Every structure is written in C-alpha cells, then in structure tokens.
Amino acid sequence: MSEKEMGRREFLRSSATGLGALAFLPPASQRVGLSKEAQQQDPKKYPQRVLGKTGIRLPVITMGVMNSDNPHLIRAALDAGMMHLDTAHAYMRGRNEEAVGEVIKGRPRDSFVLSTKVGLPKDETTGLYDQNATEAAFLNRLDISLKRLGLDYVDILYHHNVWKKEAVLYDPIMNAMAKAKKAGKVRFTGISAHRNEPEAILTAVDSHFYDVVLTSYNFRQKHQEEVAIVTEVLVFEHDGHYSQKNKNEGAREYPAIH
Numbered sequence: 001m002s003e004k005e006m007g008r009r010e011f012l013r014s015s016a017t018g019l020g021a022l023a024f025l026p027p028a029s030q031r032v033g034l035s036k037e038a039q040q041q042d043p044k045k046y047p048q049r050v051l052g053k054t055g056i057r058l059p060v061i062t063m064g065v066m067n068s069d070n071p072h073l074i075r076a077a078l079d080a081g082m083m084h085l086d087t088a089h090a091y092m093r094g095r096n097e098e099a100v101g102e103v104i105k106g107r108p109r110d111s112f113v114l115s116t117k118v119g120l121p122k123d124e125t126t127g128l129y130d131q132n133a134t135e136a137a138f139l140n141r142l143d144i145s146l147k148r149l150g151l152d153y154v155d156i157l158y159h160h161n162v163w164k165k166e167a168v169l170y171d172p173i174m175n176a177m178a179k180a181k182k183a184g185k186v187r188f189t190g191i192s193a194h195r196n197e198p199e200a201i202l203t204a205v206d207s208h209f210y211d212v213v214l215t216s217y218n219f220r221q222k223h224q225e226e227v228a229i230v231t232e233v234l235v236f237e238h239d240g241h242y243s244q245k246n247k248n249e250g251a252r253e254y255p256a257i258h
Helices: 003-022 071-079 091-104 135-149 171-182 197-207 224-237
Strands: 048-050 057-059 084-086 113-118 154-159 186-193 212-216 252-257
Touching: 071 084, 071 091, 091 113, 091 135, 113 135, 135 154, 135 171, 154 171, 154 212, 171 186, 186 197, 197 212, 197 224, 212 224
Parallel strands: 084 113, 113 154, 154 186, 186 212
Antiparallel strands: 048 057, 212 252
16 A cells, blocks of 8 residues: 555545534533633634535535425524535425425525536346436426425426436436536535445446535445545545535535535
C-alpha cells in the first residue's frame, strides 16, 4: 500500500472520529473558551458549502424528512436555517411529501432547496428492473410528487435506491429524467444508493449523466472503508462535496457531486 493511500485512509479515520465527537459537544453557551460574541452568534447562520458544480449553496446541516409527517418539525428545521429538505415519493406512502408541501407553501422559492427521489419496482434480489418499469411510469410518479409538494420543479431529483450498474444506466429512467430536466421540472439529477454503493457511485460518475450522488455511509457497513475511499475520490478528484445526513437507524448518507 502506497504512502499516499495510507495517508488518505488515516485522514478518513481521523475525520470520522472528529465528526462523531461533534455530536457530544455541549451547547455553545456552556463551552469553555468561547467569547460572548461567539456564544451569541445567530444559530441560523450555519456554515454553507457549494454543492459541487451545481452552484447550489447548502448548509452543513440539512433535514432528511423521511419518517416525519409532522409539519411543526419540518417548519422548525427550516426556521432554524436547515434550508435543504430531502424527501421521496415513497416515504410514508406520500404523506411525507404532502407534509413538506404544507410547510413550504407560501415561502419564497429561493428560501429552500428541495430534493426528492423517485424509483420503480425492481427485483430485490438482482436489483434489476423488468419491462414494467417504464419511462411513463417514472414521469407519472414525478408529477404526483410535484403535486404533493405544490411545486413546479424540484432542485434535485434522485433515481432512488439503485445498487447495480444496469439499474443506474436503465434507459427508460434516464430518458425520463432527461425529459423532466428539459421540461423544467428538475434542476439536477442524481442517484441514491444504499447497498453495493461503490459500483453504483462509480457507474453514475462514469455515465456523465448524473449531477449528484447520495450514498449511505455508516459504521455497520462491512465495506465501509471502500465506500469512504470512493466518496473521497468524488471529493478530491471530481471537484465534489458531500455533507452528512443522519438516519434514525444510525446510518449516514452523503450527497456528493461529481
């Protein structure tokens, strides 16, 4: 193993340790050594990062809505400065998108960033689509999602939960996403991956079609280091950026741009 590779892996390990430690910091007002000015800083002013080549600026803390249909919780997140909301067509059988739509109704469109995910039925063993997974079916689900959200477009649309190369490159869905983008219903496209992530990520990058990758990364993965190295390649070699999204199972997902 080269010194460069060893250095990267040590960096990744130390970075992960640092992120974990942040969760246990006391409230700002209780920390020793902070000036009064720092303690009184507006909590809504989260540091922001530009999401790769999209130009979208996102706070380092965002909200994966997933299991919440409570509008008060979503509203509190937005009011706190978490202006990026991540949902999906399938979450809570649509109630999730409906709850998000209720909260963002009447808010200036440039005051939040909205991402959702659309997928079609696939073989859960092989990860492959069958002939019933059509372009029309995908576009219909997207239109339903937009109606639930009360939006004309979403900022990021993910091809949801893919883990095989053939699924990432499935023509009917790629064609549907391209049409949606051309029609102004989607600003940027991406994939979300929750297993066999390295194959899905590298396929998406090599396709030169997708703008964004959202991948699982957590301590339960037996291939955690492999996923870390692949996401590192996105960041350091493809001008990408990623940020953490915690899930209730203790897993983490990272959106990244190539």
